[in-house]
Amino acid sequence: MTEVLSLLGDGMLLSLQPLNLMMIMIGVTVGLFIGAMPGLGSVNGVAILLPVTFLVPPGSAIIFLAAIYYGAMYGGAVSSVTLGIPGASTAVATTFDGRPLALKGRASLALVTAALASFIGGTVANILFTLFAPLLASVALSFGPPEVFALMLLAFATFVGLGGDDIPKTIFSICFGLTLGAVGFDQISGAPRLVLFEYNGFLQGIGFLVLAIGVYGIGEMLWTIDQTRGDITSTTPKMTVKGMATDAKEATKRGWKGTAIGSFLGFFVGILPAAGATPGSLMSYGVAKMVSRNPEEFGKGSVDGVAAPEAANNSASTGSMLPMLTLGIPGSPTTAILLGGMVIWGLVPGPRLFVDEQEFVWGLIGSFYISNAAALLINLAFIPVFIWMLRMPFTILAPMIFVLSIVGGYAATRDMFDIWLIVGFGIGAFFLRKFDYPLAPAVLAIVLGPIAEPTLRQSLLLSSGDPAIFFTRPVAGPITIIAIILILLPGLKLIRRKMGAHSKKPAQ
Amino acid sequence: MNFSKRMLLGLVGASVLASAPLTALAEDWQPRKPIDFVIMAGAGGGADQIARFIQSVAEQKDLTTRPLVPNNKGGGSGAEALIHVSTANDPDHTILVTLNSFFTTPLRQENLGIDIQTFTPVAMMGVDPFVLWVHKDSGITTLDEYVAKVQEMGGEYVMGGTGAGQEDSIVIAFMSEAYGLDINYIPYDGGGAVAKDLAGQQIMATVNNPAEAKGFYEAGDFVPLLAFSDERMPAYPDVPTLKEMGHDFSYYNQRAVVGAPGMSDEAAAYYQDLFTTIYESEEWQGYLASESLSPLWMDAAEQRDYWALQVDNHKSLLAALGE
DSSP: OHHHHHHHHHHHHHHTSHHHHHHHHHHHHHHHHHHHSTTOOHHHHHHHHGGGGGGSOHHHHHHHHHHHHHHHHHHHHHHHHHTSSOSSGGGHHHHHHHHHHHHTTOHHHHHHHHHHHHHHHHHHHHHHHHHHHHHHHHHHHHOOHHHHHHHHHHHHHHHHGGGTTOHHHHHHHHHHHHHHHHOEEOTTTOOEEOOGGGOGGGGGOOOHHHHHIIIIIIIHHHHHHHHHTTOOOOOOOOOOHHHHHHHHHHHHHHHHHHHHHHHHHHHHHHTSTTOOHHHHHHHHHHHHHHHOSOGGGTTSOOHHHHHHHHHHHHHHHHHTHHHHHHHSOOSSHHHHHHHHHHHHTTOOOSTTHHHHTHHHHHHHHHHHHHHHHHHHHHHHHHHHHHHHHHTSOHHHHHHHHHHHHHHHHHHHHOOHHHHHHHHHHHHHHHHHHHTTOOOHHHHHHHHHHHHHHHHHHHHHHHTTTOTTHHHHSTTHHHHHHHHHHHHHHHHHHHHHHHHHHHHHHHHO | OHHHHHHHHHHHHHHHHHHHHHHHHOOSOOOSSOEEEEESSOTTSHHHHHHHHHHHHHHHTTOOSSOEEEEEOOTTTTHHHHHHHHTOSOGGGEEEEEOTHHHHHHHHOGGGOOOGGGSEEEEEEEEEEOEEEEEGGGOOOSHHHHHHHHHHHTTOEEEEESOTTSHHHHHHHHHHHHHTOOEEEEEOSOHHHHHHHHHTTSSSEEEEOHHHHHHHHHTTOEEEEEEOSSSOOTTOTTSOBTTTTTOOOOOEEEEEEEEOTTOOHHHHHHHHHHHHHHHHSHHHHHHHHHTTOBOOOOOHHHHHHHHHHHHHHHHHHHHHHTO
16 A cells, blocks of 8 residues: 555655647646536547647656546536526536526526536546555446346436426426437447338437437527517626635535535446446436435525536546556547557556556556646636636627537537437527426436446346346345335325325314 | 618628638649538547547648547447538538447438438458457367357356447358357447456457457456457467358458548548558558558549448348348
């Protein structure tokens, strides 16, 4: 352990060398803006800047990539809060409460919360990583298809409560998302499914970001236009150092719970190779709402609701480095690109990496700590700039949101077909919202459905069709049972309320 | 209306004039925008590793004026990638890293309407052998023990792979036929996920490329039992081949790069040149050796013949499997 700490210290010192520190500063700043662009996430940032890394030594290169990665994670929250468009897939859950806060004129509170939660999430993940990396690798391995499915079931269970009290509408929304997630090729049989009207565009499946940008970009814009009836409105947020300090205090007071949940849950979901940061942040949001004392605040501007997903996406991003380094399996698209970079530098990711390349591994983790701190400072410094954007009247902002949604949607897949889908989803989302259908569960379902469905079918193949496999395995069993209890809970509450009302009647 | 038309014509004329000296100067075709580098498989598997390695070599040596942008499209055993590439609106900037599903997927899903001979040959980077792996905790160290174990479990023996009709399933099917094995086969979305679940002992054995299993083999977790190559592999000299066992069967995964249908001859020549340079690089030759791939260099015409031969081979293999 002392050896590990000294290697880690070396890593941090290495990151503080002038060249590396400069790489971190540039990487974080570039990452912040790439992350803030809707549609572009850390994956694009890392891919675009990979060539730069060949100009510097491998150590500096990986530090640079990690800095971009961190910067983008912070940046994702920015457009989620200020424009209501998720800046990256990992920041979708941040729009749920970040946007309402901004509309109330509390954008600075939302951004400060996001920055602090991200920092704490990243730090917790780094510490867990440092202490338990080899142990956690074996946890990741113990998650086979039944365990992953049980976890997905748990995620859905936490979301049944997300749509407010209207459970039938929530279930409709989940089913709608699941159906969209099933479009495209079936992994198990290889056959195409739900290729509507024989459009080849559907063969590739419906991207999660396409739905999210449609619903939250276009849909939100239409909703605001409808609500304001074309009035010229603008929020007038002010930004001072003192204001920021007050915000930080309020963020700590009202967001610590969400931050704690996001930091730990996000990390745990992140280390599972099948999952990654997006499911991690969505699940943390669900759990934070479930355990909150004021669940009715969620979706209307809860500070916990911003803190949980933001802590989780940073924590999960660090977590997803673990399967990449120890198993050679990328946990997210970004780590897949990092993996490519490592191979060319002559490093073989896999179980031997922690033994053979100690210096590299701990140097990398040391740089995580530094990048995370740098990202916090740079992000806080830029918050006034982002707030300034919000002072534009909505009549100017609305077309900007529209353009950014379209450009962002196209940048993600470079396919015109997705643009039409985004517009279609946006209009659909507007009407669903008019009829009070919750949309967050649909977004969750399209992310988790494509993970849950193949693992369900793999599990049943493993057990030759016997569903007992979800209950008898030591890890899957308890998770499944908790999930089922959570799913039944709202129903039980409803029955109890009815029975309570019933028993009161005779007394009246 | 007239005005705008004239203006448009004027603009076109001006741009032709402006670009004329440029095209005259540049003798060879060069990419004008990022190259869509499509991979027929999910992230983490053999094809993906190779694509990312190639991309890194190209970046490091600054071989292309525009970057290769990896694009994983593994859905439907590569059908997603084949459709994406064959309907590409810019065939000059779309290339595909293939595996054998390049041959099998169009055969198994005729309704896709893919004719692989319309694609443009670029380079055959090598062929990847297959090896049968078990986890060290199973205690199995030889093929005989493996066969005895599978037969004893009577249909309960679980193996993972990348899907029905995929490369590893063809190998497993042949092996099952030859030794009378009844295997419960679980499909995954890529070779990386398969190897991970063998490491976690969620499944009992796999047929993986050496590159996908190497890390776990070096850590001592995986035990190789049988190679499906023509000769023993230098990196695994103690692992017998199926041929030695008296079954005339070997199977390799092609690691080839092809261009989109309708690619111009100039662009094809550019990519053939580019990948020849990469193939001959020290890095790629080192990769072939360390990951146990066999070199199998071919020119464009030879590649087309090879495709036709492989389509025939896979037709009879799939027919024998009852696909």
